[in-house]
Amino acid sequence: MICKQCGAQISDDVKFCPNCGTKIEKEEKESIKEWYFVENNQSNGTYTEQEMKDFYKQGRITNNTYVWKSPMPDWIPYSKSDLYEDAEEVQTEKVEEKQSEESGNQWYYINVNNEQSGPVDESTIVSLIEQRVIGANTYVWQNGMKDWEFVKNTPLSIYLKSNQKPETQAANNPVYIQKKSIGLYLLLSIVTCGLFGLYWLYSIAKDVDTLCKNQSSSMSAGNVLLLSVLTCGIYTIYFFYKACKNLHALHFSNGYVAADDSIITMVLALFGFSIISCCILQSTLNDIQTFAQ
Template identity: 35%
Template sequence: MECKQCGNSLPENAKFCPECGAPVPTDDVVEETPSAKEKVEVVEAVIEEDQTTEAEEPVQDVVEEVEETKEETITQEEPVESEEEKAQAEEWYYVRESQSAGPFTLEQMIERIRDAQIKEETLVWKAGMADWQKLKDTELKEYLPTPDVKPEGDQWYFVDANNKQNGPYTVEQMKGLIQAHQIYGNTFVWKTGMADWKRLKDTELASYVMPEAPKQESAHQTFTKKPIYISERSIGLSIVLSIVTCSVYSYYWLYTLARDINECCRAQNKSGPGEPGIVVLLSLITCGLYGIYFYWKAGKVLSELEFDNGYRVSDNSIIMLVLPFLGLGIISMAICQSTLNDICRYGNE
């Protein structure tokens, strides 16, 4: 389209000429109006936009609520996961018989330490440790039992008359036992550092041994203990010979028992159970009844013997009395012979 005044080309829908400024007749302006279809599309677009806007608002609210709930859930779950991880980190394992045992909680490990199921040299491991370590090198060492504190001074032991070990005792306690005449110079003693047992009189405790007061001679009689001269006898061989000879040898054995017991009593100026020949004869006449009495009497007499080295004989008289009634008279003879053998070994030391 051109300007009617200057002939200049006019832009579409121009109302004035840009060159001369002359107005452009309205008839010459072509107004493009939207068609009915376009108007309908515009209206539908506006309506759809409004509906979308209205729908997006509640959806956005729901999304925001979901996000807030998710954040709260995550916040609540974080401590739980942390506790589980911590619990796993506190699970312990240890080596038992070359195999891994576990997992165990700290309380279970402490209980096993107290029960001595695991010790300071046991290999242990838990999450976070690079390798297995000895228990004493880990935090568990504080639960190890405290070692017993050894008392100061030497700890002494001694063997009593029944060949039973006693102790430990301090030097002061040993001194008290010496003064109470419970241990003597010939008593075997031992302490840490000694290669073997020694007689008390050969150790540093010898200075505590009370010297014996000189015996005052009585105007009527002077008594001194004499050495006991008896010989040991094989108990097993005596039993075998008694069985093989149908108890004939047992009467000879009974004779030697009475003889040796009388020798022990004579050495200490005490009365014995009877003459050997009479003991055998009365046993034969009474069909063994007197022999039962002899066993009881022998046990009593032997238990009353005294020895300077502290050796004591146990009283087996009741046992030796009961066994013959059970058909085990030969066992009573064996007990009696065992006592005599011990006297032979220790009584004269």
């Protein structure tokens, strides 16, 4: 270190110049560009003590980064240098900043049962949006927000635009279907040797058509029943699969999303258990009538 008053070479730890007696201020010491550090296998410098500490805070310099200044005999790790004296304080600040950042990114949301869920991180809530568990009109909240907001009114709305199709939305349409007793309909189908099951299939197809009438792939209940009879039940395999897919694609004003039982209903119908597929699909319709109003 050099005294600015007389130019004499002095030790770093002295408070007064032994040559002229000038007081060596810490601020003066920290303003001298005398430090080097290794970056990408190359010497980088010179920098002041404060700049080196700033690099450490930013992560550009780590505990294992080699540093040097004159008259040090050799390069040493940052953790063994005089610069490391404030390292614990810096690490504490980093941890606090990380915790604060993570806390700010935690989200809460109102599920289909009108219950609060969370906290979940942003990647999780984005995944829920992509899976359509959360819709445009689902209430969400995170630290810093004054009140609960619809997803569509938050920064999360960017994920809605790319993952939800407007043509399948039923947000503004009232649900005009009635709940039906699965147990009663199943009993009547068994007692009538399947004859009542045809009416049940027609009733389900009619409710599905009512909910999905804005979709180009929807079919009238009469056509579903006719094709099922003409194909000796083969068409019902396709119908169960498509009906479940269409219902799952709908979005309601409260954010409710129907379960996707397309695979299980199709497989059951394929093995001759269409009556069980009717039970599952009717349960989905009953849930829509209950939760999507």
